Amino acid sequence: MSNESSAPGLRIDKWLWFARFFKSRSLATDAVTGGLVHVNGERVKASRNLHINDRLQITRGDSRMEVIVLSMPERRGPAPEAQRHYSETPESIAAREVRSQYARLSAPSPDGRPDKHERRALRDLRRG
Structure with a gap:
């Protein structure tokens, strides 16, 4: 029996939603x-349990973040509370700043x- 299944954790889709990385749980899934x-x-399924000290690579649109799980939230709270459950790696912060x-x-x-003339020029440009 592996250590992953015996240790308490939280589903990854739930954790991402609780930590406010996604607006809904279905978007996280x-x-x-x-x-x-x-x-x-590793690529994982949405049902995988997440544990403390796991390292997540999250891609949303053009941005990419790498965070370390610090704790398991009990509910989806306000953003300052959600940010206490993870820390972004220094490499990820530097890469985001460069981007x-x-x-x-x-x-x-x-x-x-x-102005009026520039709006007309833009409108003509869009029409082709």
């Missing part, structure tokens, strides 16, 4: 079954709202 969540480097700096440089923001 879809992410796990879709291969967007890995536990300790956000690159995104800021590659997509400059406009100085303000477009």
Whole structure:
């Protein structure tokens, strides 16, 4: 009998929802079954029990996070409470910062709202 099945834990889809990584449990389940969540480097099923000190790689859209499970929540609480149940690895924080700096440089923001002539030009550009 393995240590995983005997130790108390929480289903990974429930934990992801409790920790507020996904808005609903079904979205968390879809992410796990879709291969967007890995536990300790392995692709898992949504029914797998998660344990303290497990390392999760979570992909949501363009962002990717690596977190370590610190505790098992009992309910889905407010965000500050949910953040106490995990810690993001320093490598993940650094990688996210690099991606956000690159995104800021590659997509400059406009100085303000477009005026009437610029709106017409944009509209004509979109119509083709």
